[in-house]
Amino acid sequence: xxxxxxxxxxxxxxxxxxxxxxxxxxxxxxxxxxxxxxxxxxxxxxxxxxxxxxxxxxxxxxxxxxxxxxxxxxxxxxxxxxxxxxxxxxxxxxxxxxxxxxxxxxxxxxxxxxxxxxxxxxxxxxxxxxxxxxxxxxxxxxxxxxxxxxxxxxxxxxxxxxxxxxxxxxxxxxxxxxxxxxxxxxxxxxxxxxxxxxxxxxxxxxxxxxxxxxxxxxxxxxxxxxxxxxxxxxxxxxxxxxxxxxxxxxxxxxxxxxxxxxxxxxxxxxxxxxxxxxxxxxxxxxxxx
Amino acid sequence: xxxxxxxxxxxxxxxxxxxxxxxxxxxxxxxxxxxxxxxxxxxxxxxxxxxxxxxxxxxxxxxxxxxxxxxxxxxxxxxxxxxxxxxxxxxxxxxxxxxxxxxxxxxxxxxxxxxxxxxxxxxxxxxxxxxxxxxxxxxxxxxxxxxxxxxxxxxxxxxxxxxxxxxxxxxxxxxxxxxxxxxxxxxxxxxxxxxxxxxxxxxxxxxxxxxxxxxxxxxxxxxxxxxxxxxxxxxxxxxxxxxxxxxxxxxxxxxxxxxxxxxxxxxxxxxxxxxxxxxxxxxxxxxxxxxxxxxxxxxxxxxxxxxxxxxxxxxxxxxxxxxxxxxxxxxxxxxx
Numbered sequence: 001x002x003x004x005x006x007x008x009x010x011x012x013x014x015x016x017x018x019x020x021x022x023x024x025x026x027x028x029x030x031x032x033x034x035x036x037x038x039x040x041x042x043x044x045x046x047x048x049x050x051x052x053x054x055x056x057x058x059x060x061x062x063x064x065x066x067x068x069x070x071x072x073x074x075x076x077x078x079x080x081x082x083x084x085x086x087x088x089x090x091x092x093x094x095x096x097x098x099x100x101x102x103x104x105x106x107x108x109x110x111x112x113x114x115x116x117x118x119x120x121x122x123x124x125x126x127x128x129x130x131x132x133x134x135x136x137x138x139x140x141x142x143x144x145x146x147x148x149x150x151x152x153x154x155x156x157x158x159x160x161x162x163x164x165x166x167x168x169x170x171x172x173x174x175x176x177x178x179x180x181x182x183x184x185x186x187x188x189x190x191x192x193x194x195x196x197x198x199x200x201x202x203x204x205x206x207x208x209x210x211x212x213x214x215x216x217x218x219x220x221x222x223x224x225x226x227x228x229x230x231x232x233x234x235x236x237x238x239x240x241x242x243x244x245x246x247x248x249x250x251x252x253x254x255x256x257x258x259x260x261x262x263x264x265x266x267x268x269x270x271x272x273x274x275x276x277x278x279x280x281x282x283x284x285x286x287x288x289x
Numbered sequence: 290x291x292x293x294x295x296x297x298x299x300x301x302x303x304x305x306x307x308x309x310x311x312x313x314x315x316x317x318x319x320x321x322x323x324x325x326x327x328x329x330x331x332x333x334x335x336x337x338x339x340x341x342x343x344x345x346x347x348x349x350x351x352x353x354x355x356x357x358x359x360x361x362x363x364x365x366x367x368x369x370x371x372x373x374x375x376x377x378x379x380x381x382x383x384x385x386x387x388x389x390x391x392x393x394x395x396x397x398x399x400x401x402x403x404x405x406x407x408x409x410x411x412x413x414x415x416x417x418x419x420x421x422x423x424x425x426x427x428x429x430x431x432x433x434x435x436x437x438x439x440x441x442x443x444x445x446x447x448x449x450x451x452x453x454x455x456x457x458x459x460x461x462x463x464x465x466x467x468x469x470x471x472x473x474x475x476x477x478x479x480x481x482x483x484x485x486x487x488x489x490x491x492x493x494x495x496x497x498x499x500x501x502x503x504x505x506x507x508x509x510x511x512x513x514x515x516x517x518x519x520x521x522x523x524x525x526x527x528x529x530x531x532x533x534x535x536x537x538x539x540x541x542x543x544x545x546x547x548x549x550x551x552x553x554x555x556x557x558x559x560x561x562x563x564x565x566x567x568x569x570x571x572x573x574x575x576x577x578x579x580x581x582x583x584x585x586x587x588x589x590x591x592x593x594x595x596x597x598x599x600x601x602x603x604x605x606x607x608x609x610x611x612x613x614x615x616x617x618x619x620x621x622x623x624x625x
Contacts, residue, residue, distance in 0.1 A: 036402035087593055093401040095592045097348055098544060101405075102592065105537070106585035112578030216578075224413075227406045262420065269414045276395050276407055 003135040008257040009250050014142040016249020017149035021204040022222045023229040023241040024153055025197035031236030032173045032193040035085060038100040040226060041219025042107035043073055043198045047205020048214035049115060055122040055209070062122055062209035063144065073202030077195035085194065086187060104223075111216035119213035127210050145207035152203055153242055156196065160238065169193055173236065221265075225252075228272040309457055313450035322449045326521065328562045329456035330514055331538055335546070335554025336463035337510035338539035340503055343549035344476060346483035347500060348401070351408030352511050352539045354392065354415050355385040357530035359512025360519040361419065361426060364434060367443070369425065374444040378516040385512035386505045393504045397497060400486070409536070416531035431526020434519060444520045452521050459517065460555070463510055467551050470503075479503060483549065511539070541584060545591050547600030556599050561587070 022040055029037045050069040054060040060068075084103070088095040124141065131138040160166040171179040172189045180186050204222065205214075212218070226241075229248050233240025248268060255267030313322060334356070341347045362384045363377025372380075396407040420429045439447040446452060470476045478499050481489040490496050519525045538561075546557025564587070565580050572579055595601055 036406070038402075084589075084593075091596070093346060093348060094544065094548060095596055097402050097405055098540070098588060099592050101350075102585040102588040105581050106589065109578035109580075109582040109585065113582060224409075228410075231403060231406070262417070266414060266417045269410045269417070272407070272410050273395055273414070276398055 004257065005254075007136055008253045010136055010138060012250030012253030013246055014138070014146045014249070015253070016246035017146035018204050018208060019222065019225045019229060019249050020153055020242045020245035021149050021200045021207075023226040023233070023245045024156060024238055025200040026223070026226045027230045027233070027236055027238055027241040028156075028193055028197045028200075030230065031238070032169055033081065033085060033089070033190045035089070035096045035100065036227075037194075037197070038097070038223070039104035039107060040197070040201055041221070041223030042104050042111075043076070043201035043219070044205045044208070044222050045111060045214065045216065045219035046076075046107070047073060047202035048209050048212070048218055049111065049120075049205075050202070051206040051209040052120045052122055052214050055124075056120075061124060062206050063148075065209075066148075066203055066206045069202035069206045070199040074195040074199040077198030078191045080198070081191045081194040082187070086190070108216050108219075115216065117216060119215050121213045122209050124210045139211065141210040145211070148207055149204070152200060156200070157238065159196075165189070165192055224265075225249075225268065228268055228275075231272060232275050306461075310454075313453050319449055322453055324562060324566050326449070326453050326456050328558050329453070329460045330518060330521075331542055331562065332555040332558040333456065333460045333463045334511060334514045334535065334539045335542035335558055336460070336467055337507045337514070339543040339549065339554050340467060340470065340479075340510075341500075341507040342540060343543050343553065344471070344479035344483055345500060345503055346549075347397075347504070348405050348540065349396075349408040349507075350405045350536050350540060351392075351410070351412035352507070353531045353533060353535040354408075354412040355389065355508040355511035356515035356518070356532075356535045357412070357415060357419070357527070358385045358388055359515030360525055360530040361515075362512070363516040364432070364519055364525050365425065367434065368432065373442055374516055374520050375442070378444075378513055381512040381516050382509040385508040389504045389508035390501070393501050397500055397504075409533075412531055412533070412536055416527045419527040419531065427526070429527065431524060431529070434523045434525065436523060444517075452517075455517060459510075459513055464551065464555075466506065466510070470506075471551060475499065475503070480549070541588060543598075545587055545598055547598030550598070550600050553598055553600050556603070560599060 022044055025043075026037060026040050029035060029040075047069040050072060051062040051065040054065040054068060055062055080103075084099060088099050126140045126144070129140045131140065131143065160170060168179065168184045168189050169192065171182065172184055172186050172193075176186050179189070205219075208218075225245070225248050229244040230241050232247070233242070233244030248271070251267050251271055252264040256264040259267065312325065316322065316325075334352070338349065338352050342349055359378070359381035362381035363374045366372040366377040366380060367374050392408075392411045396404055396411065399407050419426050422428065437443050437445050439445065441451070444455075470479070478489070478494050481492075481494055482496050482499060486496050515530060519530065522529075542557035542561055543554045544557070545561060546555065547553030561584060564583055568579055568583060591598060597604075
């Protein structure tokens with residue numbers, strides 16, 4: 001019983017690391033640009049397909065394809081901000097919600113057209129190997145994904161704290177007008193913020209590829225998790241999103257283990273609704289807009 | 290009822306009603322009638338969504354919750370208790386209204402995008418729950434609705450045209466309700482909430498109560514559509530009844546047609562369903578994803594270039610024609 005519980009917690013933490021990459025992206029865009037990116041999951045999906053095709057066409061290991069998926073998605077992010085999001089900023093909820101929502105639908109259905117609904121998997125030499133820690137079973141691929149996800153989250157933390165661009169980003173997040181008066185080019189900062197967020201989503205996709213099948217709808221679950229985590233962890237709060245994502249992973253895993261294989265999502269949604277009911281401002285406190 | 294309508298409006302309305310009533314007599318192709326029914330039904334769902342999402346700008350992406358509750362209520366009443374879907378339809382509306390109270394109480398704490406996300410979550414939770422209800426709601430397999438032949442009292446008909454008239458009736462009800470609300474104080478309150486909720490509250494609008502009330506109306510109407518739909522296709526399962534596509538299309542037709550306008554959802558549905566029917570006849574139904582790809586491109590185009598929707602485009606064009614006419618008239622007057 002205890003071993004089962006521990007195993008469920010470990011499984012949850014491992015996948016929670018991936019959720020964290022997606023959530024941090026969502027919360028970063030929300031914090032800086034003040035919009036919710038409904039298409040974040042589709043950028044995870046794009047990251048997965050990039051890794052899949054690099055692996056199957058050119059034999060590049062999914063982990064190495066991080067070096068491709070992250071820069072490609074960064075550029076897509078810059079373009080997304082500059083050509084699309086910028087045009088709806090300050091226009092109210094409807095355009096802001098439905099622009100990225102439409103983008104999500106578009107990318108999903110384009111993927112369906114181009115790549116069909118088939119599930120695509122990549123076999124790596126370590127796909128089937130695992131560590132055994134006492135009674136605990138830890139798949140290597142998931143462990144690597146978790147460690148790299150945490151490393152990337154940490155790198156983002158350092159970036160936001162100590163680089164000029166990171167500081168400009170936080171300034172633009174707090175008071176865009178004042179930041180602009182201080183000589184910060186807000187559109188440039190927004191472009192970098194969206195770019196970095198999408199690069200994280202792309203990284204999540206590449207990290208998932210060794211153990212998670214790619215499909216046009218693959219991003220959906222991750223963006224749902226991210227939304228819940230971002231509400232739980234207080235909107236716009238990077239550390240809150242990270243911690244909440246790990247919690248979500250564990251909650252989902254416990255739901256699957258103890259309620260039933262198809263109950264992971266119910267647990268997650270109920271957590272969201274309960275959070276909304278009792279702590280609408282998120283666990284870390286602060287104002288939920 | 291007709292107070293406030295100008296003469297040309299009444300004339301156009303009667304003309305439109307006459308055309309719509311005569312349509313199934315002229316067009317007999319089952320394929321065409323099927324498309325008409327889809328248009329009427331989705332226009333109706335769009336109208337229900339628009340009351341909340343359009344006028345009060347509460348952008349729900351979870352209206353499938355009420356569609357599904359309506360569908361399941363009438364089906365369970367029919368199969369388990371032999372109660373006619375006509376009664377089940379109204380009962381489903383009642384269930385949806387009741388369900389909208391706790392859902393609204395939760396979701397209205399949030400604004401903007403997080404309201405939308407919370408509504409997605411509620412619809413998904415309901416779908417997941419109905420997947421679990423194997424005993425009384427048939428779980429994931431769903432069930433076919435027993436075909437009783439031509440049984441008008443059980444909302445089953447041989448002639449497709451009958452379904453057409455029911456859908457037309459629903460649409461007329463939806464339009465009439467919206468028309469009434471739009472012109473009442475409730476309508477103005479809704480628009481005020483949609484513009485700026487805090488400001489509306491500051492001048493004495495009880496935003497929570499108005500939102501709750503309009504959400505109930507919207508849920509009720511959406512549930513009617515759910516009952517009709519499963520009666521029409523003779524099948525129900527959680528994936529059909531709580532389909533995310535229902536939530537999406539409800540919002541989509543309203544935004545594309547003209548958010549917060551009486552005829553917006555109708556015009557939007559006509560455009561989108563016509564596009565979809567054309568695509569289907571060109572490409573066949575084999576290419577999954579084409580329809581939603583095109584829908585999302587249209588949606589992006591509307592958001593970037595015409596946020597007032599097609600109705601905005603039409604009004605503008607109409608205004609330009611009228612303006613050109615009157616300009617010409619005044620020129621003529623000066624010349625003369």
